[in-house]
Amino acid sequence: MGIDITRLRYFVAVADELHFKRAADRLMITPPPLSKQIKLLERELGGPLFERNYHEVRLTPLGTQLLEPARDILRRVDDLSAAAARITGAAAPVRIGATAYAPSDFLALLETTVAALPVPAEFSLPGSAAEVTAKLVSGNLDIGLIHLPSSDKRLQHRVVARYPGAIAVRYDDPLAAHDLVTIEALRDRDVVIDFARPNPVVLAGLTRSLNARGITRIVRTTNQLGGELEMATQVFNRQLVAVVTYAPASFIGRIFSPPEFKLIPIDESTWAPAQIALAWVTAQPDAEALVDQLAGELELARARP
Incomplete structure (x- = not known):
């Protein structure tokens, strides 16, 4: 079983504070990533470390038993790093x-x-x-x-x-006849923006920008955070329009390449890179x-x- 050292540091911080917001402030991160990392650590360790409710956070029996071993591991890691630096005289990478x-x-x-x-x-x-x-x-x-x-x-x-924006469409889509499109050409089409799903800030901003230009039929093609192949399959089968980055040499650019697809740049006067x-x-x-x-x-x- 591999344990992430950063998650152990997060665990100790929450255990010290018994408050996710205070622990996040101490770690100089926001609460959502902290909560996510604690959940991932709990999955690695096989059980909950904290009892969470609206008013308080408490250590579970598992968390109580693992807290001191976690502190000891972190002390040993810090000591190891310091010893290596002293022995080699090398700067940290x-x-x-x-x-x-x-x-x-x-x-x-x-x-x-x-x-x-x-x-x-x-x-x-x-x-x-x-x-x-x-x-x-x-x-x-x-x-x-x-x-x-x-x-x-x-x-x-x-x-x-x-990177300019681009659309990816099936080879026989009416938009495939063009070498440059405006963003307004996507009105009345089912549009996919799943490439942005791993970044909620970018996803929300992209959705707002499309909605402001009259593009409201945004559909989801995958439940994964990557899922490029699944997205491409559904674009092909359902004749959807995928809004992506114009990077033909990238992995996603090669997926949306001829003969099955066409990758078309979007006019930058209508859609910012x-x-x-x-x-x-x-x-x-x-x-x-x-x-x-x-x-x-x-x-x-x-x-x-």
């Missing part, structure tokens, strides 16, 4: 994470760029942009790749990529210089033929 829902070709480029940095660095894909943000503000990442907009005031960011940014916590100004270096290297790499 820069921890760089990225949302797994950015275009796959850009993620591959970012990982290659991180590997070439002149300083030790670790690269990871924690999940959605919301999960990357939670790890940034809790101090478990130094730099994170996220989708904008970001509502967390504790973060600064630098845009490193802009998606923005991806490198973010860091304002209280860690040293990260900004490395973000500038990464952004410059990414720009050069993308400009190469």
Whole structure:
């Protein structure tokens, strides 16, 4: 059984505070990600750690018995890290994470760029942009790749990529006759935006923007947080229109490729491009210089033929 050390830290914080909001504030994250991580830890450990009701939070018998072992594990992990640093004399690696829902070709480029940095660095894909943000503000990442907009005031960011919007349709769809479409062309069509589902902020903003342009028939094709293949299958079978990012070389771009599909960019005068940014916590100004270096290297790499 593998236990996530970060979740153990969250468990101890909630046990100390017996209050999810206070524990979240102490960890510099918001309550929803904290609650989710505690539930995942409870699943790993095989039982509830806390009794939760409207007025109070209490440790369960399992939580009471595991609290001190958890504290001991965390002390040993901290001691191990400190000992390794003393022995090697090496600086701690820069921890760089990225949302797994950015275009796959850009993620591959970012990982290659991180590997070439002149300083030790670790690269990871924690999940959605919301999960990357939670790890940034809790101090478990130094730099994170996220989708904008970001509502967390504790973060600064630098845009490193802009992707036009696009639609993906079946090869024989009437819209497939066009090489460029306006967003208004999607009125009176069943539209899929499941690619944004892992990021609730982006999903809500995208829904509002579509509704404001008269596009209200938004349907769901998958219960998964990824589910690109399932989404593509339903777009094909039900002749839906998927609103996605125009990234033909990405995984999703290759899924929605000929001969079964056509990927068509949306006129930018009718639909703003998606923005991806490198973010860091304002209280860690040293990260900004490395973000500038990464952004410059990414720009050069993308400009190469």
